[in-house]
Amino acid sequence: MVSLTINGKTQQFDVPDDMPLLWVLRDVAGLTGTKFGCGMAQCGACTVHVDGAPLRACVMPVAAVAGKSVTTIEGLSPDASHPVQRAWAELDVVQCGYCQSGQIMSAAALLKAKPTPTDADIDAALSGNLCRCGTYQRIRAAVHRAAELAKG
Amino acid sequence: MTTATGTSRRDFLRTAALGAGGLVVAFFVPGTNRLAAAAPAAAAAPFAPNAFLRIAEDDTITVLLAHSEMGQGIWTSLPLLLAEELDADWSRIRVEHAPAAPDYFAVGMPMQFTGGSMTTWTEFERYRRAGATARALLIQAAARRFGVKTADCRCENGAVVAGDKRARYGELANDAARLTPPKTVALKDAKDWTFIGKPARRLDSPEKIDGRAKFGMDVQFDGLLTAVVARAPVFGGTVASFDASAARRVPGVRDVVQVPSGIAVVADHFWAAKLGRDALQIEWNPGPNAGLDSAVLQGDFLKTATDDGLPANQAGDAAAALAKAATRFEADYAVPYLAHAPMEPLNCTVRIEKDRCEVWTGTQFQTLDQAVTARITGLKPEQVTIHTMFLGGGFGRRATPTSDFVSEAVEVAKAAGKPVKTVWTREDDIRGGYYRPAFVHRVAVGLGTDGKPTAWQHRIVGQSILGNSPFQMMIKNGIDATSVEGVADSPYLKSVADRHVSLHSPELGIPVLWLRSVGHTHTGFVMESVIDELAKAAGKDPLAYRRELLAEHPRHLGVLELAAERAGWGTPLPPGRARGLAVHESFGSFAAQVAEVSIDNGAIRVHQVVCAIDCGIAVNPAGVVAQMESGIVFGISAALFGRLDIVNGRVQQSNYHDYRVLRMNQMPKIDVHIVPSQEKPGGVGEVGVPPVAAALANALSALTGKRQRELPLRATS
Ligand code: FES
Numbered sequence: 001m002v003s004l005t006i007n008g009k010t011q012q013f014d015v016p017d018d019m020p021l022l023w024v025l026r027d028v029a030g031l032t033g034t035k036f037g038c039g040m041a042q043c044g045a046c047t048v049h050v051d052g053a054p055l056r057a058c059v060m061p062v063a064a065v066a067g068k069s070v071t072t073i074e075g076l077s078p079d080a081s082h083p084v085q086r087a088w089a090e091l092d093v094v095q096c097g098y099c100q101s102g103q104i105m106s107a108a109a110l111l112k113a114k115p116t117p118t119d120a121d122i123d124a125a126l127s128g129n130l131c132r133c134g135t136y137q138r139i140r141a142a143v144h145r146a147a148e149l150a151k152g
Numbered sequence: 153m154t155t156a157t158g159t160s161r162r163d164f165l166r167t168a169a170l171g172a173g174g175l176v177v178a179f180f181v182p183g184t185n186r187l188a189a190a191a192p193a194a195a196a197a198p199f200a201p202n203a204f205l206r207i208a209e210d211d212t213i214t215v216l217l218a219h220s221e222m223g224q225g226i227w228t229s230l231p232l233l234l235a236e237e238l239d240a241d242w243s244r245i246r247v248e249h250a251p252a253a254p255d256y257f258a259v260g261m262p263m264q265f266t267g268g269s270m271t272t273w274t275e276f277e278r279y280r281r282a283g284a285t286a287r288a289l290l291i292q293a294a295a296r297r298f299g300v301k302t303a304d305c306r307c308e309n310g311a312v313v314a315g316d317k318r319a320r321y322g323e324l325a326n327d328a329a330r331l332t333p334p335k336t337v338a339l340k341d342a343k344d345w346t347f348i349g350k351p352a353r354r355l356d357s358p359e360k361i362d363g364r365a366k367f368g369m370d371v372q373f374d375g376l377l378t379a380v381v382a383r384a385p386v387f388g389g390t391v392a393s394f395d396a397s398a399a400r401r402v403p404g405v406r407d408v409v410q411v412p413s414g415i416a417v418v419a420d421h422f423w424a425a426k427l428g429r430d431a432l433q434i435e436w437n438p439g440p441n442a443g444l445d446s447a448v449l450q451g452d453f454l455k456t457a458t459d460d461g462l463p464a465n466q467a468g469d470a471a472a473a474l475a476k477a478a479t480r481f482e483a484d485y486a487v488p489y490l491a492h493a494p495m496e497p498l499n500c501t502v503r504i505e506k507d508r509c510e511v512w513t514g515t516q517f518q519t520l521d522q523a524v525t526a527r528i529t530g531l532k533p534e535q536v537t538i539h540t541m542f543l544g545g546g547f548g549r550r551a552t553p554t555s556d557f558v559s560e561a562v563e564v565a566k567a568a569g570k571p572v573k574t575v576w577t578r579e580d581d582i583r584g585g586y587y588r589p590a591f592v593h594r595v596a597v598g599l600g601t602d603g604k605p606t607a608w609q610h611r612i613v614g615q616s617i618l619g620n621s622p623f624q625m626m627i628k629n630g631i632d633a634t635s636v637e638g639v640a641d642s643p644y645l646k647s648v649a650d651r652h653v654s655l656h657s658p659e660l661g662i663p664v665l666w667l668r669s670v671g672h673t674h675t676g677f678v679m680e681s682v683i684d685e686l687a688k689a690a691g692k693d694p695l696a697y698r699r700e701l702l703a704e705h706p707r708h709l710g711v712l713e714l715a716a717e718r719a720g721w722g723t724p725l726p727p728g729r730a731r732g733l734a735v736h737e738s739f740g741s742f743a744a745q746v747a748e749v750s751i752d753n754g755a756i757r758v759h760q761v762v763c764a765i766d767c768g769i770a771v772n773p774a775g776v777v778a779q780m781e782s783g784i785v786f787g788i789s790a791a792l793f794g795r796l797d798i799v800n801g802r803v804q805q806s807n808y809h810d811y812r813v814l815r816m817n818q819m820p821k822i823d824v825h826i827v828p829s830q831e832k833p834g835g836v837g838e839v840g841v842p843p844v845a846a847a848l849a850n851a852l853s854a855l856t857g858k859r860q861r862e863l864p865l866r867a868t869s
């Protein structure tokens with residue numbers, strides 16, 4: 001039994017210790033917003049927050065995050081009102097959308113650490129998040145826009 | 153799949169199918185769970201039977217998409233077409249993928265599919281007519297209710313208005329559904345458009361930014377198991393023997409079944425299925441392709457290019473004209489096999505019941521999926537429901553001639569006797585075949601004293617995509633047009649009196665497929681590289697040279713001039729940087745790009761790409777810009793990194809660490825300009841790809857003085 005707090009709700013999971021967090025979230029908890037893209041920390045589609053820090057859920061054994069607080073895209077905000085989500089909508093970032101949960105979670109973590117990120121900060125924080133549809137230019141603009149929105 | 157009124161699309165369509173053979177426009181009345189009326193379409197009517205929208209009493213307008221949304225933005229562009237003629241309230245538009253059914257076959261084709269950058273322009277009439285027909289019926293209904301003539305009614309923002317009378321579409325839907333649709337409807341003049349041509353934000357954004365959007369991978373329901381399949385390491389290999397005892401001991405594994413493509417481990421969730429697969433012991437018969445080697449193949453292709461192949465475009469006597477040309481240019485070009493590598497790995501969910509089967513997947517080819525599923529299950533196609541989910545990228549991979557990822561999932565569900573979702577790992581996806589074929593081009597051009605081509609001989613060698621596909625009938629005189637498109641029909645060749653373009657299509661056991669922009673992925677690279685080389689041979693500026701050669705091709709020239717001007721072609725650059733130019737027509741549209749590059753720490757750095765696009769009428773200019781950005785990134789990834797190596801029949805690359813794609817820190821600034829046009833709409837989704845590789849190669853050549861004729865490009869040659 002592993003205990004996790006997911007999006008504020010503490011739950012017990014009867015899964016093997018080495019099962020990656022990603023599959024506990026998706027296949028056991030039924031939270032499919034977090035995506036599978038590579039399974040080896042190459043694409044960032046599975047990015048979630050663990051105790052506030054961004055983490056690739058596909059390579060994180062669930063036991064390693066036992067007792068911790070996990071936030072997924074579903075829990076980032078109750079109504080898509082997080083500044084990153086608002087900026088994403090405003091700048092029409094998404095295309096196929098498959099990478100975007102991970103992009104948004106990485107961007108939200110960046111803004112928490114650096115409320116006014118530079119382009120270099122964005123490169124550093126988001127180069128682990130692939131987008132095969134090539135939305136990077138809009139992601140960059142939207143991160144800057146989210147920083148503005150967050151300041152109100 | 154539930155509408156706002158709590159009735160499923162399936163129920164709606166079932167009712168519709170029972171109610172009438174063909175519906176022009178179906179108006180669904182909530183709360184009664186039936187069609188209020190289904191206006192039968194006259195067989196000779198100019199609008200084919202279709203069901204592209206429904207209007208609910210709450211004013212919601214649901215648009216049914218006959219094609220699949222895979223990022224290209226049709227979730228927005230098709231509703232724009234319909235809303236234009238319907239004078240809809242845009243905020244009330246909802247969108248759904250249509251089921252697989254003849255009503256949704258592509259215009260003029262016996263199948264439902266998404267590809268060829270065709271959706272928006274092929275649907276330009278049909279979706280507008282669907283909207284106009286609905287509008288006409290709503291006006292009739294309103295005129296009766298108001299006691300006025302239809303001519304005294306007008307529509308605005310989702311309501312019919314006559315004098316001081318006003319009725320919302322939702323209020324009229326029930327009445328309108330009882331009316332017979334007009335035989336013909338007039339479409340608006342372009343000058344009256346209020347939706348078409350105005351930038352619109354994507355309608356699928358909200359659900360894609362909060363995790364709600366359901367991709368094939370996200371399908372879940374009670375009793376659904378997950379399967380991971382061990383497939384032959386060599387294409388065409390088969391299982392000789394296997395031992396599943398260790399796999400069966402993995403907690404969560406429910407079953408291990410053999411299917412035509414390999415051994416499937418069926419489990420409670422992906423992780424158990426994957427561990428189970430890892431534990432399988434399988435002896436494979438490698439089959440006839442175990443000796444394939446892509447490096448050897450390239451050498452073979454070059455040898456093959458020594459002779460002419462089957463002619464694809466010939467006039468005059470190219471060989472004789474070459475012999476007497478003032479200057480002779482000769483070069484070989486080569487491109488490797490490429491995988492599509494969409495972000496969402498392939499997957500498919502199947503539930504087989506006694507007299508029906510349901511399939512949930514992100515697909516570009518519903519009709520074939522349905523037919524293949526019917527064949528495997530022994531059902532009739534109409535007993536097979538295809539639920540098209542959002543596609544996490546497609547790029548062509550989700551339309552294969554065998555419906556490979558669907559047929560396999562059906563086989564697994566059938567063998568397991570349970571509902572199953574097959575999930576491909578990234579490694580499975582990259583090694584699972586259906587690649588952009590490798591190609592070699594041998595080009596010989598004779599130049600006159602003015603530096604212009606006088607003779608052009610062009611041999612292309614590479615596997616045919618259309619061979620062994622449902623589009624086989626499109627191969628004419630042995631020529632697969634997708635192998636030579638962009639060369640055989642090149643504007644540069646039209647004025648060359650002596651020309652000979654020919655094709656060799658070797659048959660090999662490597663599954664090949666269209667990849668975003670298909671033949672243009674290599675012909676755009678080769679033609680626009682060659683033109684740059686010819687400009688150099690002629691001692692001319694690449695822009696000036698193209699202007700001369702394209703003088704009779706105004707749309708090529710239009711994008712070329714616009715891109716060159718916006719990029720500041722010819723203006724000074726910081727030291728260590730250079731620009732390259734390319735222009736290419738594909739899918740009925742024209743794109744020119746200027747790339748600016750440097751070499752930085754031993755790596756190619758792309759600083760900027762300026763793009764001009766002429767796609768005729770831009771239905772959603774915001775979507776056109778996004779697709780150019782997308783195509784350019786896709787093209788850069790291929791040009792800088794894209795390469796699959798096959799050794800001993802085995803694909804060497806496996807995941808994004810060795811099959812690399814562009815990342816944020818490598819992203820150039822992209823600047824897109826749309827040429828204003830009232831020409832008929834052309835394609836958009838693929839058109840941004842073809843010029844990129846050549847623009848980069850040309851820029852690198854300008855930078856280093858060395859010409860690279862092979863992809864991917866290298867920082868050092
Ligand atoms: S799925 Fe975790 S980084 Fe790709």
Ligand code: FES
Pocket residue numbers: 094095096097098099100130131132133134135223495544545
């Ligand atoms: S939006 Fe498609 S992969 Fe990023």
